[in-house]
Amino acid sequence: MEKAQAYIRIQELKDIINEANRRYYVENSPVLSDYEFDMLLKELEALEKEHPELRTDDSPTQKVGSDLKTSPAKVSGKEFEQFPHRYPMLSLGNSYDITEVQAFADRASKGIGNAFTYSCELKFDGTAICLTYRNGKLVRALTRGDGTIGDDVTANVRNISNIPQELKTPAGFFPTLLQPKPWPEEFEIRGEIYMPWPAFDRLNEQRIKDEEAPFANPRNAASGSLKLIDSRMVAERGLECTLYHILGEDLPFQTHDQALKAAQSWGLPVSDKRKICKTIEEIEDFINHWDSERKTLLFATDGIVIKINELPYQEELGYTAKFPRWAVAYKFKAEQALTRLLSIDYQVGRTGAVTPVANLEPVQLSGTVVKRASLHNADQMQQLDIHIGDYVYVEKGGEIIPKITAVELSKRGTDVVLPHFPETCPDCGTKLIRDDREAKSFCPNQISCPTQIKGRLVHFLSRKAMNVIAGDATVDQLYNKALVWNVADFYELTKEHLLTLEGWKERSAERFLKSLDESRKVPFERVLYALGIRYVGETTAKSLAKHFGSIDSLAKASIEELLATDDIGQVIAESVYDFLREDSNIDTIERLKAAGLKFEADAAQQKLSGKLDGKTIVISGNFSVSRDEIKSLIIAHGGKSSGSISSKTTYLLAGEKPGPEKIRKAESLGVERIDEQKFREMIEI
Numbered sequence: 001m002e003k004a005q006a007y008i009r010i011q012e013l014k015d016i017i018n019e020a021n022r023r024y025y026v027e028n029s030p031v032l033s034d035y036e037f038d039m040l041l042k043e044l045e046a047l048e049k050e051h052p053e054l055r056t057d058d059s060p061t062q063k064v065g066s067d068l069k070t071s072p073a074k075v076s077g078k079e080f081e082q083f084p085h086r087y088p089m090l091s092l093g094n095s096y097d098i099t100e101v102q103a104f105a106d107r108a109s110k111g112i113g114n115a116f117t118y119s120c121e122l123k124f125d126g127t128a129i130c131l132t133y134r135n136g137k138l139v140r141a142l143t144r145g146d147g148t149i150g151d152d153v154t155a156n157v158r159n160i161s162n163i164p165q166e167l168k169t170p171a172g173f174f175p176t177l178l179q180p181k182p183w184p185e186e187f188e189i190r191g192e193i194y195m196p197w198p199a200f201d202r203l204n205e206q207r208i209k210d211e212e213a214p215f216a217n218p219r220n221a222a223s224g225s226l227k228l229i230d231s232r233m234v235a236e237r238g239l240e241c242t243l244y245h246i247l248g249e250d251l252p253f254q255t256h257d258q259a260l261k262a263a264q265s266w267g268l269p270v271s272d273k274r275k276i277c278k279t280i281e282e283i284e285d286f287i288n289h290w291d292s293e294r295k296t297l298l299f300a301t302d303g304i305v306i307k308i309n310e311l312p313y314q315e316e317l318g319y320t321a322k323f324p325r326w327a328v329a330y331k332f333k334a335e336q337a338l339t340r341l342l343s344i345d346y347q348v349g350r351t352g353a354v355t356p357v358a359n360l361e362p363v364q365l366s367g368t369v370v371k372r373a374s375l376h377n378a379d380q381m382q383q384l385d386i387h388i389g390d391y392v393y394v395e396k397g398g399e400i401i402p403k404i405t406a407v408e409l410s411k412r413g414t415d416v417v418l419p420h421f422p423e424t425c426p427d428c429g430t431k432l433i434r435d436d437r438e439a440k441s442f443c444p445n446q447i448s449c450p451t452q453i454k455g456r457l458v459h460f461l462s463r464k465a466m467n468v469i470a471g472d473a474t475v476d477q478l479y480n481k482a483l484v485w486n487v488a489d490f491y492e493l494t495k496e497h498l499l500t501l502e503g504w505k506e507r508s509a510e511r512f513l514k515s516l517d518e519s520r521k522v523p524f525e526r527v528l529y530a531l532g533i534r535y536v537g538e539t540t541a542k543s544l545a546k547h548f549g550s551i552d553s554l555a556k557a558s559i560e561e562l563l564a565t566d567d568i569g570q571v572i573a574e575s576v577y578d579f580l581r582e583d584s585n586i587d588t589i590e591r592l593k594a595a596g597l598k599f600e601a602d603a604a605q606q607k608l609s610g611k612l613d614g615k616t617i618v619i620s621g622n623f624s625v626s627r628d629e630i631k632s633l634i635i636a637h638g639g640k641s642s643g644s645i646s647s648k649t650t651y652l653l654a655g656e657k658p659g660p661e662k663i664r665k666a667e668s669l670g671v672e673r674i675d676e677q678k679f680r681e682m683i684e685i
């Protein structure tokens, strides 16, 4: 490829890969499958090889993905203290077929020049952890972080049941002067924290009940759980750990296998699903065995790791910036299942989008029985040339709902039927319109399409919106009795109305009315989210509430003004603009205002300036006002207030009697220290 063209494609690939890394490691909500990701990375590597002058140190080919929050404002949750890794925590080179494993073996063989063996292990699909044991006691647990610095999650790791706080002495060990304890005085052991399938299914079931987004896969669930605020909650998540790599000074082992056996004898969790192989054929047998047997495991594995077993040879081969040269991962293809397509439902969502959903003959896939799969849109149905009665392949990708990836044409019978994407709404019969930007069809009848009305009502009451205790069945009852059609109708309900509903008694009616009454205190940002404006999720609603401060200023905003808000692009800006100019919506908002809902942000939430945009500030000591007031000021001027100092901290704002530990850490990391007066000058109030 020409240099100029390569330059453009490299920039593009870096952007896609960096964003995919952030979604995977920080937000735990992947946007690409591992395979898609690896293919993009390989393309970038090839281009950088062709044009080495275009390779920069910050390229994703030169560093491992980071689980540290690079954009803290966008991610809620706890800030962990961060510590440097004693040895960098690297990733593994990936391969997808045996010829690539063969190439790895050839390179190793050339580098070593002697006979050696391989240790083959499962590749656990979880989140990496580094444990430090000193004098037999667990003293610290760090996440991989960016490979150089990790988050300290020791308190959470202490709640994982199979990680010992203290090591045990194996039977038959006799202390001597030279070796008083069976384990080295200090060592690190690395491994993976993962969530077994049963715990994962239980957690997601609960999250769906609580109206929280389910985790896409056990890896995301494990990594999200490891970073929970409340350490006690970690214990309930059913996480487990497996360890696979010991590091330390002057360790007494000759082989990796010996080291793992010793760790196991001290009570550390080490997998027994390992094999020492001598030839590539043996490695291939191990791969094939687990590619089919993995379906029987209670946890997710996404491949096999092949390591040079002899430690002196590992040392000889060494590392690249990103990977060890003494190990490689062989990744399994995503697990697929073949089953029959029975029918297709066309579901209308709350915003009117019509989505085709496939009903399948039930089939076992990655630990669960799959009965339904997403078909996304009409274009995809056409691309797949899918017919009712066809045999189709289903795969679990990044999303929780499996997708249909292909049709097995060789199994197509003569009785298959071409599905017809409806032209009218399956619920209200209105002619659908197509939105080409999203390749989706919408029912434009927002006012009287029953599914859309009920969807809006359910959304309005939901936990993250107005948080009114009511299920879908209550909404159905109220709608069917024509008591509630518009969200504002809820606030005109009386006990008498509710007692006309089947099964309702005094107590349930009073509870419902009380919950509605309490919803009047819900802050503006959630009321805005509750209105159900297309594309306005929780985060967007927060940004809008913070930026505009009230529904009246939001309603006056031009498209350009809307575009000046954080995280808001053309599509959202237009959607908000149109929504607030529609008569029926204006009328609803007026009625909700009259009912006493909050349409203004609390003073503390209003953005006063952008003077601290992008700055992270840690406060310590006493100030002329309360610490909470200082924190509100930081946020109101666009900054972020954080509890602990890390390399990402911009300032340590020190009042009277600041904590000595914070001062020391700020100094060691070169974080600038400011006092209250300087802070007030910065925000000029």
Ligand code: IVH
Binding pocket: 089, 090, 091, 092, 121, 122, 123, 124, 125, 127, 128, 191, 192, 244, 245, 305, 323, 324, 327, 329
């Ligand atoms: S050894 C220097 N062994 O997979 C890296 N890693 O995709 C040594 N992983 O970063 C890692 N199972 O978090 C090793 N049996 C295993 C593994 C394993 C899972 C993870 C690990 C690594 C990642 C690379």
